[in-house]
Amino acid sequence: MKHLAEAYTSFFELYTTPARWLTANSVLAVKWLFDLRNLIDLRDADIFSSYMSALLSVMSHICASKKFVKIQNKMKTIFNHDLLIKALEWIRNHYITQSSSAVNILALLTLLPCSNEHFDFSFFVKIYTANILLAKHRPNIHVVVASSKIFKQMSLEMFRDEIMAIVKKSMLRSPEIAIFGYCFIFIMTVLVSGVLYLLESIRIDLSSFAIDFYKILSASLISSIDEVRKHTSLSVAVIAKKITDSKALKGLVDGVFGTYSGFQNTIFNNLFTKKEHEMRIANKLEKIRKKQT
Known part of the structure; x- marks a missing residue:
């Protein structure tokens, strides 16, 4: 043996x-x-x-x-x-x-x-955060997808105490890598024949975390990297879906609107007219509202 x-x-x-x-x-x-x-x-x-x-x-x-x-x-x-x-x-x-x-x-x-x-769920979270969220390189997508199912067992206290601090730390250090992992804390994202479909993982109410989490994600929402913007948008949509408090949802929607309506990002300045930009905002907000319903 x-x-x-x-x-x-x-x-x-x-x-x-x-x-x-x-x-x-x-x-x-x-x-x-x-x-x-x-x-x-x-x-x-x-x-x-x-x-x-x-x-x-x-x-x-x-x-x-x-x-x-x-x-x-x-x-x-x-x-x-x-x-x-x-x-x-x-x-x-x-x-x-x-x-x-x-x-x-x-x-x-x-x-x-x-x-x-x-x-030992805490042990699992320790390894996940160290090697997925805080990884120095892009994590193995298959391992991330497979392991996301375990997060269905995550409690509100576990998320608050062991995940939020790691989210803040890793996003400040390397948003391009970190956002790839965060999508799978909230959702399991798989690309099959060019079609992106989502499966939810965690089952807790994110109302109390929505605003703080959006502040962390907002800069990546207008990143110059297509994939980062895509996964950030998916993360924001999932957060919206998992909010039960109307005030928290309004705060999230206002945050998204503020990020895009700032019109400061050079990509949007160069590629879109103001009218086109407003249409993109409206479409994104409508998608978030549909997630809530």
């Missing part, structure tokens, strides 16, 4: 960029590990550690597979109560000694039963 784990690690961790052939091979590798489950004794500490290392090495690639849900369901059957506790302990210890494996750890946590009472 040790040699297999070393072979998996030396091969799969060489590649960080998603590719179809990598995804296909990672699925095959995981199936082999599933088949081995009945031939080895996972109660043995050394065997269990090697088994977990082998699993960990392929996790980020598994997130890109269409068989993700099927593999996730299989993982739930393998990691029952006792093994799950053991696996989560192994993951925490591994992160302490090898934090460079954080993206794979995030992916592995996504595949484990996250609704179990032993799942």
Whole structure:
């Protein structure tokens, strides 16, 4: 088992960029590990550690597979109560000694039963914020999409205490990278055949955070980078959808109107007449209102 784990690690961790052939091979590798489950004794500490290392090495690639849900369901059957506790302990210890494996750890946590009472949500948030929101490079989109489902369990207190501060810090440091991650705290964005569709993740009322959050996002709403503007607009729309307080919604709408009607951004000055600019504002506000209803 040790040699297999070393072979998996030396091969799969060489590649960080998603590719179809990598995804296909990672699925095959995981199936082999599933088949081995009945031939080895996972109660043995050394065997269990090697088994977990082998699993960990392929996790980020598994997130890109269409068989993700099927593999996730299989993982739930393998990691029952006792093994799950053991696996989560192994993951925490591994992160302490090898934090460079954080993206794979995030992916592995996504595949484990996250609704179990032993799942450490704070630990998950710690890894997510450090390696997605505060990443020094664009995060792996497949890992971000897969992990977003766990945020359905986020409480209002958790969002306030552990997310808002990170949002402010990372947006000040690098909005182009950060906004890419924020869209997936609130929504899971997938591009399929040129069509962008959204799936909501968190389930809390954002009324009390809307204005502060918009202040952080507003500069990126008129960024010169198309993708940044696009993801920022999506974030604002999702915030609007998750507001129940009419005063907070009005404040958000006024903020959006103020950002665009300032007419200070050179892109809009150069590309649009005042009339065209006003039409863009009206369309954007109408989309936000529709999200609310």
